[in-house]
Amino acid sequence: xxxxxxxxxxxxxxxxxxxxxxxxxxxxGYPSLFWYVQYPGEGLQLLLKATKADxxxxxxxxxxxxxxxxxxxHLEKGSVQVSDSAVxxxxxxxxxxxxxTFGGGTRLMVKP
Amino acid sequence: DTEVTQTPKHLVMGMTNKKSLxxxxxxxxxxxxxxxxxxxxxxxxxxxxxYEKLSINESVPSRFSPECPNSSLxxxxxxxxxxxxxxxYLCASSQAGNTIYFGEGSWLTVV
Numbered sequence: 595x596x597x598x599x600x601x602x603x604x605x606x607x608x609x610x611x612x613x614x615x616x617x618x619x620x621x622x623g624y625p626s627l628f629w630y631v632q633y634p635g636e637g638l639q640l641l642l643k644a645t646k647a648d649x650x651x652x653x654x655x656x657x658x659x660x661x662x663x664x665x666x667x668h669l670e671k672g673s674v675q676v677s678d679s680a681v682x683x684x685x686x687x688x689x690x691x692x693x694x695t696f697g698g699g700t701r702l703m704v705k706p
Numbered sequence: 707d708t709e710v711t712q713t714p715k716h717l718v719m720g721m722t723n724k725k726s727l728x729x730x731x732x733x734x735x736x737x738x739x740x741x742x743x744x745x746x747x748x749x750x751x752x753x754x755x756x757y758e759k760l761s762i763n764e765s766v767p768s769r770f771s772p773e774c775p776n777s778s779l780x781x782x783x784x785x786x787x788x789x790x791x792x793x794x795y796l797c798a799s800s801q802a803g804n805t806i807y808f809g810e811g812s813w814l815t816v817v
Contacts, residue, residue, distance in 0.1 A: 628805070637712075637796055638749065638808040683748055687806065692737050692756065694806055696748035 596621040600684045600697035607674055607704050615669040615700045617658075617684035625686040627651075627660050627667040628694070632681045641669075641682070674704045709733070710809035712797050718815045721787060727812045729780040729797030738780040739798040739806065740772060749796055749808075755780060787816045 600617045607613060619627065629641040629651070642651030644660035644667065651658050656671045667684060684697040711730045719725045729738065737756050741749035754762035755774040769791075771783040780797055792815045800806040 626805075630808070637794075637811040638798075640805060640807060643805060692754055692800065692806075693751060693762070694749075699746070699748050 596625065596686060596688045596695040598684050598686055598695050598697035600682075600700050602698065603681075603701040605700060605702050607702070609676055609704055609706050610673045611704075613669070613671040613674045613678075613702070615682055615684075615702070617667045617669065617697055619665050619667065619684075619686050619695075621665075621686055621688050621695075623688065624662075625688045627658070628685045628687065629656070629658055629667070629669050630683045630685060632683065632699075634680070638683065674702070676704045676706055678702060679704045710797055710799055710807055712795075712809040712812050714812060715810065716813045716815075718817060719784065719787065720817055721789075723787075724783070724785045726784065727782040727795055727797075727814070729782075729809060730778055731799040731807075732778055733799065733801075733807070734777075735799035735801050735807075736777060737800045737806075738774060739800075740770075740780070740782050741796040741798060741808075743794040743796055743811070753782075784814070787814075789816050792816045 597620045626645045628643045630638040631641045642653045644651040647662035649660045658669045681699045685694045740752040743749040752766045753772045758774045773781040794811045796811045797809045
């Protein structure tokens with residue numbers, strides 16, 4: 595079945611540091627890939643998505659590129675802020691189209 | 707505007723109580739979902755409704771009873787819950803096969 599593996603946290607960075615959170619997946623066919631963010635005490639917000647190979651999703655300074663050859667969708671941001679502190683979930687929506695498979699989540703803590 | 711609205715935001719209930727969680731979306735989405743999230747874990751799918759019909763039940767105990775009164779509303783009826791059912795309950799919606807959007811969640815505590 596489908597699966598998503600993302601790096602375990604917590605990831606602790608200083609403000610303005612470069613961020614990478616690794617995400618790899620296993621799926622048949624051509625899934626859509628997502629990053630969701632969950633701020634403390636809140637629900638999940640869609641951060642960005644990509645629906646086909648080589649697509650780049652971007653939002654709020656975050657980027658991720660759908661790499662089919664390496665089955666990866668790594669999240670990057672050039673300069674993190676304290677307000678980016680949250681849990682980040684990588685997810686895929688497979689061929690069925692109505693079910694998300696989540697990675698375990700990565701907690702990011704950004705210190706001033 | 708991608709918005710899924712859930713009420714109440716917080717709920718404390720006893721093990722003998724009957725309560726309901728409510729969810730509403732006005733995006734015209736035809737699929738609606740209930741997820742359960744425990745602390746430091748990803749959300750786990752409970753139910754999927756597609757065109758107002760239950761299409762997926764992930765072997766959820768019968769003390770959780772979903773209901774989809776119309777295409778915009780989704781309820782989760784709770785009865786005889788256990789303390790281990792305390793969690794964040796997330797509603798979500800999507801247009802078939804597309805991006806799934808989540809609400810802010812309902813924090814449930816069973817005492």
